Amino acid sequence: MNKKMKLFDWALYSLVAVAALLWLVPLAWALATSIRPEMSPVGNGSLWWGGSATFGNFVRAWSAAPFATYYQNTLIIVISILLMQMVTITLGGFVFARMNFRGKDLLFILFLLQLMVPAEALVVPNFATMRALHLVNTRTAIMLPYVASAFGTFLMRQTFKQVPKELEEAAVLDGCGPLQTLWHVFIPVARPTLAAFALTSISYHWNNFFWPLIITNTPDVRPLTVGLALFTKANETGTDWSLITSGTVMVVAPLLIAFFLFQRQFISSFMRSGVK
Amino acid sequence: MAQLPTAPARTPKRKGAPRFSWGPYLLLLPSVGLLTLFTLWPMVSSLWSALFLSDLAHPEPEFAGLANFATLFADDHFRQALTNTVLFAIGTIPLTVALALLLATQLNRKLRSVSLLRAAFFYPTMLPLVSAATIWNFMYNPLYGPINLAVKAFGGEAQNFLGSSKLALLAIMFVSVWKDAGYFMLFYLAGMQNLPTDVYEAAELEGAGRWHQFRTITFPLLMPTTLFVATISFINAFKTVDQIFVMTGGGPDNSTSLLLYYIFEQTFAFFNKGIGAAASVVLILILLMAALFNHFVVDKKVHYE
Numbered sequence: 385m386n387k388k389m390k391l392f393d394w395a396l397y398s399l400v401a402v403a404a405l406l407w408l409v410p411l412a413w414a415l416a417t418s419i420r421p422e423m424s425p426v427g428n429g430s431l432w433w434g435g436s437a438t439f440g441n442f443v444r445a446w447s448a449a450p451f452a453t454y455y456q457n458t459l460i461i462v463i464s465i466l467l468m469q470m471v472t473i474t475l476g477g478f479v480f481a482r483m484n485f486r487g488k489d490l491l492f493i494l495f496l497l498q499l500m501v502p503a504e505a506l507v508v509p510n511f512a513t514m515r516a517l518h519l520v521n522t523r524t525a526i527m528l529p530y531v532a533s534a535f536g537t538f539l540m541r542q543t544f545k546q547v548p549k550e551l552e553e554a555a556v557l558d559g560c561g562p563l564q565t566l567w568h569v570f571i572p573v574a575r576p577t578l579a580a581f582a583l584t585s586i587s588y589h590w591n592n593f594f595w596p597l598i599i600t601n602t603p604d605v606r607p608l609t610v611g612l613a614l615f616t617k618a619n620e621t622g623t624d625w626s627l628i629t630s631g632t633v634m635v636v637a638p639l640l641i642a643f644f645l646f647q648r649q650f651i652s653s654f655m656r657s658g659v660k
Numbered sequence: 661m662a663q664l665p666t667a668p669a670r671t672p673k674r675k676g677a678p679r680f681s682w683g684p685y686l687l688l689l690p691s692v693g694l695l696t697l698f699t700l701w702p703m704v705s706s707l708w709s710a711l712f713l714s715d716l717a718h719p720e721p722e723f724a725g726l727a728n729f730a731t732l733f734a735d736d737h738f739r740q741a742l743t744n745t746v747l748f749a750i751g752t753i754p755l756t757v758a759l760a761l762l763l764a765t766q767l768n769r770k771l772r773s774v775s776l777l778r779a780a781f782f783y784p785t786m787l788p789l790v791s792a793a794t795i796w797n798f799m800y801n802p803l804y805g806p807i808n809l810a811v812k813a814f815g816g817e818a819q820n821f822l823g824s825s826k827l828a829l830l831a832i833m834f835v836s837v838w839k840d841a842g843y844f845m846l847f848y849l850a851g852m853q854n855l856p857t858d859v860y861e862a863a864e865l866e867g868a869g870r871w872h873q874f875r876t877i878t879f880p881l882l883m884p885t886t887l888f889v890a891t892i893s894f895i896n897a898f899k900t901v902d903q904i905f906v907m908t909g910g911g912p913d914n915s916t917s918l919l920l921y922y923i924f925e926q927t928f929a930f931f932n933k934g935i936g937a938a939a940s941v942v943l944i945l946i947l948l949m950a951a952l953f954n955h956f957v958v959d960k961k962v963h964y965e
Contacts, residue, residue: 391868400766401773404780407838411783413806414795429696472694475687485684491692495691498699500951501944504899508927508940509702509709524835532694536732562683592790592919593902599926613906616797618897643786647779653844654785 400541411640418442419632448627450603451634461526461587461596461607466582473581474574476532477564479542482552498534507598514599525599526607528633530589536581542568543577549629560605580653590639608635687790692827705945709937714889716931728938731734738939740914741922744829748918749897751833752840758891759841761882763876764848778849793906796835797822822908825915828939832916840896844889852878857892894950898943921941 421438445451471572479485480492500659503510511520511616519525519573547570586609606614612635616628643650695899710728712721734736742844763781767774784792799805807819821831855878863873879886904910910917910925919923922944927936 395770397766397843400763401777405779406776407784407842408805409674410792410795410799410838411880413799417798423721424796462833471868472691476691479684479687483684485681488684489671491688494692494700495693497703498695501699501947502899503900505940505943505947506699506702506706507921508933508936509706510698511927512709513697513702524738528694529698532668532698534693534695537691562687583689591786593790594790594905594924597905598924609788609790612788616794616906625801625804628794629798631793636791639786643783644779647775650786651782651846654782655846 388658400507408424412654414629414632417602418633419627441626442634445615445627445631445634449611449615451608451611451629451631454606454608457523458609461523462586463539464523465527465530465589466585467485469528469533469536469581469585469636470578472532473536474578476537477574478570480537481544482543487615494538495534497627498532499538503529504594509594510595511598518600520606521601525604526596526605529595533585534640536585539577539581540574543574547573577656579649580656583650583653587639671890706937706940706944710934712937713936714932714933715935718934721745724934728934732935732938732942735935737917738922741919742942743918744899744915744917745900745919747829748833748836749894749899751830752836752897753890753893756840756844756893757886759837760844760889761879761886762850763841763845764852765878767802767845768849768852776843778845781845782837785843787839789902789947790841793837793903796831797907798904798961800831823912823913825913828908828912828916829896831901832907835903836900840893844893847885847889848882851882854883857893861863887954891954893951896946898947913953 418441419438421440470564478497480488506529514520514525514528517525519528524544528563552565560568576620592607593613596607597610597613600610603611612631615631663833709721711717711723711725713727714721767778767781769786773891787795799807802808802818802823807821809842811819819827821827839895859877860873863877868876899920900918901924904916904921908916910921919939923936923939926932926939
């Protein structure tokens, strides 16, 4: 390569680095506002406040809304969905990878349908279904539409397809039934895939908002995202930004900290989930 | 193995013919049951409910044929929501995809700073949209938002981004670009792992420049990835609602009302369930048609390895 090209290359790279800094501004701004003392809020016009930090805003936010309940609900929802998904996608992936049966293609289309039309587009009819099932305003209703995951099933199918036939036959010769074969041969191979799926599932459901907003109407079953949005709406009129940003930071902190600590795992999981 | 000889004696009729087995159906039952109830059935049932007038004036649903669809397409608010959604898609998809590709080409190097930069672009993926929207509300604030502070520092005039019917949709579109570019970048980075190095070496020997290499090798070979992220981006555009709820509530003057927000408002705020169902049908049809187009037209034209 000639020198001119290399210079251009470095200029472009530097531009990307500057863009990266801009990308970080919203997070930095939110963090800075959340630890600014209440007495010198952003509103006084000065950018720098002297650097003294306080956790007072967090204390105020924590007691201004039932965040502990919201946290608990989010944890219950995220973990329950994940555990149930693990079962459904393992069974589904196994069947689609290794079994032949009548109607396989038709059922495959049913799975594809979920990829084409995401649950968000179906909130109105799903709300009606939940009302018919008497499940409105329950955590179960928040979880149910997501327990079957076409995305996860296809991911597992892809993984299981790579398991050598000989391994499976050896297990059958040893007297394993289909479920035992699945447990002893297939699942150990699929561990990295399951871990990758777990990270994407956790981040999706930790962040899910629209469906939980619609299907709940009391704080005792609401997850963090819905709690935060209502908390923000309630405090926006007073524009107490220190309170709002500290509430926001409390919601995003667990996943963000996990992400920055285990960056490589997160990134490779998300990358794996995209390779078809 | 030892039991095998006795087996045919017990079931002589089944000898030779493949035995029908409930196994696969039983194992698929949980998924299939849930998908039928929460994916297939809602599509059918919204089509059905769309045929009935059901609002505050009609507490008991009344069959009306396609009347709801006629009302829908005569409704300025609905047409605006549809236009806004299309504008949103046109504005965000190419920009996000192009930016993701640019970032991936620049961050596909073996430099120490690379992982730091990747993280800077990827972290918005880890934020809930509502939290991101809350932060951006603050960023766009006309009085003490950093964007306006910067504008004022350079001698410009502060803008009420979210309060202006000209700027609000653009401001929300930018949040989507910010949120998704790093996510799509990862798919491109994954795709680049599989690019054949020998082709590049050959191109290098022939004296092909960087841009030429990108245009003739990288871009065509990454076409499947481009289509994949464009599809996700399309679906994201049509299911955008969280930001609208937090940032503008569809205003000002419905300038940021998108399809799903319209559905939400009609159904849960105005109790026009028939209209909400009809609008849901439109949304479902758009998503299905896009998927079919993708499958039958685009997929056929793209070279997969």
